[in-house]
Every structure is written in structure tokens, then in C-alpha cells.
Amino acid sequence: MxxxxxxxxxxxxxxxxxxxxxxxxxxxxxxxxxxxxxxxxxxxxxxxxxxxxxxxxxxxxxxxxxxxxxxxxxxxxxxxxxxxxxxxxxxRGVLPQHTTVAFPFTVAEVVAMGRAPWAGTPLAADDEAAVAEAMAATEVTGFAERTFGTLSGGERARVALARVLAQRxxxxxxxxxxxxxxxxxxxxxxxxxxxxxxxxxxxxxxxxxxxxxxxxxxxxxxxxxxxxxxxxxxxxxxxxxxxxxxxxxxxxxxxxxxxxxxxxxx
Amino acid sequence: MSVTPAVRRRVTGWPLLVGLAVALVAMTVLAAGSGQLAVPPDEVLGSLLHGLGIDLGPMPSHPQGDNALWAVRFPRVALAVVVGACLAVAGAMLQGVFGNPLAEPAVVGVSSGAAVGACAVLVAGVSFLGNFTVAAAAFLGGLATTLVVYLLARSGGRTEVVTLVLTGIAVNAFAFGVIAFLTFAADPQAREQIVFWQLGSLNGATGQALAAVTPLAVTGLVIAATVARRLDLLALGEGPARHLGVDVERLRLLVVVGVALLVGSGVAFAGIVGFVGLVVPHLIRMIAGPAHGVLLAASALGGALVLVSADLLARTAIENAELPLGMLTSLVGGPFFFWLLRRTRSRQGGWA
The missing domain is CATH 3.40.50.300 (P-loop containing nucleotide triphosphate hydrolases)
Incomplete structure (x- = not known):
């Protein structure tokens, strides 16, 4: 990219x-x-x-x-x-009405996708902190290692928001x-x-x-x-x-x- | 119905890649030494090193050993590595761009499209690019079919299983119709070659074949490496991928060209070897998760390992005879595809 x-x-x-x-x-x-x-x-x-x-x-x-x-x-x-x-x-970050993930990515991986735009910039150093902060803010840290497809509707919605917040x-x-x-x-x-x-x-x-x-x-x-x-x-x-x-x-x-x-x- | 564990224990990338690389090296040495003229592994390595100008290790003790290795075995094993890597990576890329784990070059018809290209130049007897002609024609055939499948099977950014599989049936039917016509029109020698193509075999491996497909294969693999991160983002769908900065149109174009290069390389001299691109990426995903960086690299190694092993089995399972390679991979891959189809259906609760 x-x-x-x-x-x-x-x-x-x-x-x-x-x-x-x-x-x-x-x-x-x-x-x-x-x-x-x-x-x-x-x-x-x-x-x-x-x-x-x-x-x-x-x-x-x-x-x-x-x-x-x-x-x-x-x-x-x-x-x-x-x-x-x-x-x-x-x-600008966009949260779509519905989020689907095609393969069994974990919650942590999905949230980290929000950092993709910053790859190669000085702010890529904040990746880990941004992901952790976004997950904490939306209270999804507890299921970071679960795959997205196994989550309930409400959990998915918060993970999707965390992904957008991590984009900062x-x-x-x-x-x-x-x-x-x-x-x-x-x-x-x-x-x-x-x-x-x-x-x-x-x-x-x-x-x-x-x-x-x-x-x-x-x-x-x-x-x-x-x-x-x-x-x-x-x-x-x-x-x-x-x-x-x-x-x-x-x-x-x-x-x-x-x-x-x-x-x-x- | 299988239940996915809530928390997956995943092997991280490096141990898997190193393990696959070690297994691949061991298997290539074993495969190069096996056959009617058996050469022990240390002599295989010795011959290889001497050939590369390094005086290390014992030379083959059999008088014809060195010659057999360099004239027959090494090209064949090397072509198996290239074809296996290409098909598995092409499968993983197709699955990524379709957002669908059932996409596979042979299933969706890209392989038969590449075979049409290769057969056409064979029957017409043209060689506008010399050695590269067949490989180039296979690439063009693959490119045209990939585009057709892509345009026909997608709607609204996703591809449903049913649409994809049915599109594959239609494309395969048409491609095999063209191949049937070419078989009809061909002279006996070309006809034999076409039949061998449809069965899939590495029997035709030569140094020239290897030299012809390697540049295409390497270009395809480089493209795969450059799109890996973007394919991860595409798993969120086209809209979200675009919102994360992916130029989706450009990505699609790159993937289509990459898949065509890889499948063209895989098919040009080995014919249609099915299901490698389905089984290998699927197993890698189960072990290491779906992130495309590791997936594509491990699929290349795993695909090469599977094809070298399968080819070894094909030529040593029966004394003085050679089983078609495509037959072997289909006998394993067909049931696997069926299992995957059933599982996908039970997860979605029936076809839409």
C-alpha cells in the first residue's frame, strides 16, 4: 500500500x-x-x-x-x-452498519487492521498502543484471541467500532x-x-x-x-x-x- | 457439524515456515534419489553441489547416476516445486479476493482456461516466443478465464459459494468443450499431449520447461507477496478495505494478473493438477490462522512439498509405470472439497 x-x-x-x-x-x-x-x-x-x-x-x-x-x-x-x-x-474512519469477516481472523487481528493506513509512517510506532486503547475503550480486550465469527452480535459491533477507533x-x-x-x-x-x-x-x-x-x-x-x-x-x-x-x-x-x-x- | 473452538491455538509463522522448508528440502533430496535408478541422499547432495561448482560430498556411485539426476530427476523435482508453489499460492490468492475458502484454480475453471491456451498453441503448431510460447499461451488463457470468472461470479463485493461453484461448472464445461475440439482437430502426437495434459503429469519436465515457467512463476509469487496485507483488509469487505486506504480496483487487477501468471506456470508443462490450491491453503489456515503474509508464504512451501511428494508417489507406487499426478491429487482433493462444501453449508444453515 x-x-x-x-x-x-x-x-x-x-x-x-x-x-x-x-x-x-x-x-x-x-x-x-x-x-x-x-x-x-x-x-x-x-x-x-x-x-x-x-x-x-x-x-x-x-x-x-x-x-x-x-x-x-x-x-x-x-x-x-x-x-x-x-x-x-x-x-476519516467509517463504521459500516454490518461487519462481516471472510476468514477466521481473531478479534485482535481485526482491530489491528485499523492500523493498516499508518503502515510506513512514523505513527506506525503507536500501533500497539492504539489497538490496546481501542479495545479497552470498547471493552473487547477480554476476547482478543477469539475469532470474529464466534462472537455475539453485540460483541461484533464493539469489535468493529474498536477497529475504527484504532485507526485514530x-x-x-x-x-x-x-x-x-x-x-x-x-x-x-x-x-x-x-x-x-x-x-x-x-x-x-x-x-x-x-x-x-x-x-x-x-x-x-x-x-x-x-x-x-x-x-x-x-x-x-x-x-x-x-x-x-x-x-x-x-x-x-x-x-x-x-x-x-x-x-x-x- | 464441527464446532470451532472459541480460542484457537495457533502456530506462529516462523516455526511453521522453517518446519515446511526443512521438510521440503528433505523431500526434494529423497525424491531426486528415488526411482528406477536409486541414488542415496548424500550422493544426491554431492552431485548437486558439484554441479553448482562446489566440490563437496560424494558423487553418485552408479555410472549413470550423475547423468540421470541432472537430465531427468532435478528438472522434474524442480518443476514439481514450482508447480506446487504456484498452484497453492494461486488458490490462496483466489480465496482471498473472492472472500471464499472454496475458490480454487481447477474448481473455478482457471486451470482449464490455461490448458485451453496451452493446447491451442500446441495444436496450431505456432511458437512465436520459442520456448516461452506454451507458458505464455497458458498465462493468457488463465488471464482470460480469471477475468471471466471474476466478473461472472461476483455481486455486491462478495461471492456466494453457490454462484462461485456454478460459475466454475459453466467455465469448466466450456473450456473442456474447446479442449475436446482441439483434441479432435489435433494430429496424433498433439492429441497424445493433450490427453496427458488433462490427466496432469510432470513427465514432460525438462530444463527448458523449467526455464520457461520460472520467470512467470517468480513474477506471480512477487505479486502475491506485495498484496498479502491488502488481502487481509479485503476480508472485511470491499467498502471497509477502501476506507482503510486500499485501492480495491488496483488490488483486484494485481490479483487477477498474479493468479493468471501462477496458474499459467502451473499448467503449462504439468497439465491440470487439481485441488492443491484448495487443500494446502486450508490446512495452513487451520494451523497458522488466515493472515495472508504467513498464509501465502507457507502455502508456497506446503504446495511444493505436497506436489514433490505426490509426484514421488505417482512414479514409484507401481513398478515400471507412472500414475497420472492429477489423478492422485483429485482422488485426495475431491473428497476434501466435498467435506469443505458440507461444512460450509452446515455453518450457513443451507444454501441461500
Whole structure:
């Protein structure tokens, strides 16, 4: 693999990923319409919305997997599709919705794959520390030597996240990082995401649980029918009127008695 | 249904590689000394060292010993090493790029495609590259078939077992149809050669054959070494591999060319020797795990070891006769393939 061009230091508040007026067409169907979305250093942006609204497509758009048929997608100040894979891999990590591993690799080997982009750079010296730290943060150290295929769904999800964290990139794009997890591990993963943002990184995470989004995200983007229906601070976005319209069922929002965060009651 | 142990005890790379290398050297010396004219191992080594200009060890005591070794045995054993290494590494690479442990040059039809190339120049009687003609034609035949299999068998970044095996059946059927036509069209001498090809044999090993395939084989093995780390990442799927910096298109192209070079080298003078590329990488994975660095290196050594041993058996099992090598590997590899197929099915809970 080619050596990457090392990433420049990230300024606080710098926009690391931006979609502007982006359309995406898949097959005969237009799945995104004029999406405007930014993710800046220091913040966690949650993407929420009903099934099929275009959340995963948004992640695919920002990661460069899908091309925009109109509008622009920029990461680190350059159109995402103009980056060389090797250079992009030291700047942003992507957690796919499902992770499968074709051969019986161990958990430790899978997490270590996250270090591949740094091979041949001075930061390759951090490989061991990065892998150990990522495994500790996601609580997978205990089954480091087991093969990926023998793990439960929730364990796999955390190992997959550990692989992305070990990559140590400023920008993280996470597609449903909490989907297969129990309450405790959902909270663990969101705290990891918040810690990454507080340390100067940027996180975009697709979430299904609106309360999880409200509790941890700095901003929430509600996507419905391939459009950004609302985007902003949780308390501004999570309103009964908007959610009732988007999810097409009666939804109430109250204030959390202790934290003051919005609580969504379906 | 077999149960995979939750924690695998794996042999780390180096002991396995050293063990295989030692076994391979011992087996090549033994194989070179065995046959109608038996030469003891120390005399085999002595002859080899003298031939390389080192005056060490005893020369063969039989008057024809030295001659037999250099004219027949050494080329044959060396070709067995090259062919075995090529086929096993080609199998491991195909499995890596398809993300499927059942991919194998003979099963998916790449070997028969290479054989079509080799047979075609034989029947047409052309020799545009002299000594290299057959090897080059086998490479081109292998390249075309690898591309076809690759394009037909994949969808959405993965290849299902059923699609891959059925594609292999179709490609093999077509290739054997072409070979049948070439057999029909050939003169008696070429016809005999084609039949020998389909059975697989190292009987035609000569120094010239060795010289023709070695450059292709070495190029293929170098490509294999350069893609090893990227094949590990490809186990995560194409998207994640790309996110980790792999230029997936480029990787695919490299693997396809590498596989064609290796299979072309394997088939050009030895014919279709099946299942080496299936059995060897699978056993290595069971011993040392799936990481491609060790897997590819150990497969090269293991494939060479298996083929040298199988060829020794083929030419010494029956007095004054030689069994076809491809027959032997198929008799072992066929049931093994079936076992692997059954196991894959029980793990997936039936075919999709």
C-alpha cells in the first residue's frame, strides 16, 4: 500500500465534512434530495430518521462510497471523491452498519487492521498502543484471541467500532454504532464518541434511539424522505410537531427531570 | 457439524515456515534419489553441489547416476516445486479476493482456461516466443478465464459459494468443450499431449520447461507477496478495505494478473493438477490462522512439498509405470472439497 500524506492538525470548530445541496440517485430512485450537512471538529452530530429515509446513504455520501449526482461533498477541504484512498484513510474512519469477516481472523487481528493506513509512517510506532486503547475503550480486550465469527452480535459491533477507533482519525462516520447493543454498551459507545469529539475530533453517528441522540449529540439532523427535515441542537430539533410529522405517529417530548435533555415518548 | 473452538491455538509463522522448508528440502533430496535408478541422499547432495561448482560430498556411485539426476530427476523435482508453489499460492490468492475458502484454480475453471491456451498453441503448431510460447499461451488463457470468472461470479463485493461453484461448472464445461475440439482437430502426437495434459503429469519436465515457467512463476509469487496485507483488509469487505486506504480496483487487477501468471506456470508443462490450491491453503489456515503474509508464504512451501511428494508417489507406487499426478491429487482433493462444501453449508444453515 502507498504511504499516505500525513494529515494536517485540525483546528477546533473546523468543518471536516460537508455536504451541500447533494442529490444521490441509486438505480431508478433518487434517495437524497439537496442534503446540506456539516460535521465540525469538536462535535457529535447524530443523524436520525425513519427506516429508508436515507441515513445510511448520507454516510455513504460523506465517506465517498456514493457519488453525488448534484451538489458537492467536501472532506478536509477537498471533494471527497478526489482523495486517494490511502490519504483519506488517515483522516476519516467509517463504521459500516454490518461487519462481516471472510476468514477466521481473531478479534485482535481485526482491530489491528485499523492500523493498516499508518503502515510506513512514523505513527506506525503507536500501533500497539492504539489497538490496546481501542479495545479497552470498547471493552473487547477480554476476547482478543477469539475469532470474529464466534462472537455475539453485540460483541461484533464493539469489535468493529474498536477497529475504527484504532485507526485514530479526526473524523468518524458511524452507521448505527449502537444498533446491536444493550443499554450499558449503548451508553459506553456514545461516551466514546463524545470523548472523541471533546478531544478535538468530529463524529457523525446514525442512531435510531432518539433519546440516546438527545443525551449525547451536540446537534441532531433529522432525515425524512431523503431530505434534512431539521438540523440543530437537540432541544430545538426534537419537537412533538416535527417528530409526529416525520414518524407519522403521535409523539410527545418532555424534559428530562434531572439533565434537562429532551425525552421522547412514543 | 464441527464446532470451532472459541480460542484457537495457533502456530506462529516462523516455526511453521522453517518446519515446511526443512521438510521440503528433505523431500526434494529423497525424491531426486528415488526411482528406477536409486541414488542415496548424500550422493544426491554431492552431485548437486558439484554441479553448482562446489566440490563437496560424494558423487553418485552408479555410472549413470550423475547423468540421470541432472537430465531427468532435478528438472522434474524442480518443476514439481514450482508447480506446487504456484498452484497453492494461486488458490490462496483466489480465496482471498473472492472472500471464499472454496475458490480454487481447477474448481473455478482457471486451470482449464490455461490448458485451453496451452493446447491451442500446441495444436496450431505456432511458437512465436520459442520456448516461452506454451507458458505464455497458458498465462493468457488463465488471464482470460480469471477475468471471466471474476466478473461472472461476483455481486455486491462478495461471492456466494453457490454462484462461485456454478460459475466454475459453466467455465469448466466450456473450456473442456474447446479442449475436446482441439483434441479432435489435433494430429496424433498433439492429441497424445493433450490427453496427458488433462490427466496432469510432470513427465514432460525438462530444463527448458523449467526455464520457461520460472520467470512467470517468480513474477506471480512477487505479486502475491506485495498484496498479502491488502488481502487481509479485503476480508472485511470491499467498502471497509477502501476506507482503510486500499485501492480495491488496483488490488483486484494485481490479483487477477498474479493468479493468471501462477496458474499459467502451473499448467503449462504439468497439465491440470487439481485441488492443491484448495487443500494446502486450508490446512495452513487451520494451523497458522488466515493472515495472508504467513498464509501465502507457507502455502508456497506446503504446495511444493505436497506436489514433490505426490509426484514421488505417482512414479514409484507401481513398478515400471507412472500414475497420472492429477489423478492422485483429485482422488485426495475431491473428497476434501466435498467435506469443505458440507461444512460450509452446515455453518450457513443451507444454501441461500
Amino acid at each position: 502507498r504511504r499516505p500524506r500525513m494529515p494536517e492538525p485540525v483546528e477546533p470548530g473546523e468543518v471536516l465534512a460537508e455536504a451541500a445541496g447533494a442529490d444521490v440517485v441509486r438505480g431508478p430512485r433518487q434517495v437524497l434530495h439537496g442534503v446540506d450537512l456539516t460535521v465540525a471538529a469538536g462535535e457529535v452530530v447524530a443523524v436520525v430518521g425513519p427506516n429508508g429515509a436515507g441515513k445510511s446513504t448520507t454516510v455513504g455520501l460523506l465517506s465517498g462510497d456514493l457519488g453525488a449526482t448534484a451538489g458537492t461533498v467536501t472532506v478536509f477541504g477537498r471533494p471527497v471523491r478526489r482523495w486517494r484512498p490511502a490519504d483519506l484513510a488517515v483522516r 482519525t479526526p473524523l468518524l462516520l458511524l452507521d448505527e454504532p449502537t444498533a446491536a447493543l444493550d443499554l450499558r454498551h449503548q451508553d459506553l459507545v456514545m461516551r466514546v464518541a463524545v470523548a472523541h469529539a471533546r478531544a478535538g475530533g468530529a463524529v457523525l453517528a446514525v442512531l435510531h434511539d432518539l433519546n440516546l441522540a438527545a443525551a449525547h449529540a451536540d446537534r441532531i439532523a433529522v432525515i425524512a424522505g431523503g431530505r434534512v427535515a431539521a438540523c440543530g441542537q437537540p432541544a430545538r430539533v426534537l419537537t412533538p410537531e416535527l417528530l409526529t410529522g416525520v414518524y407519522q405517529r403521535e409523539i410527545e417530548v418532555i424534559e428530562h427531570p434531572r439533565t434537562g435533555a429532551p425525552l421522547v415518548l412514543p
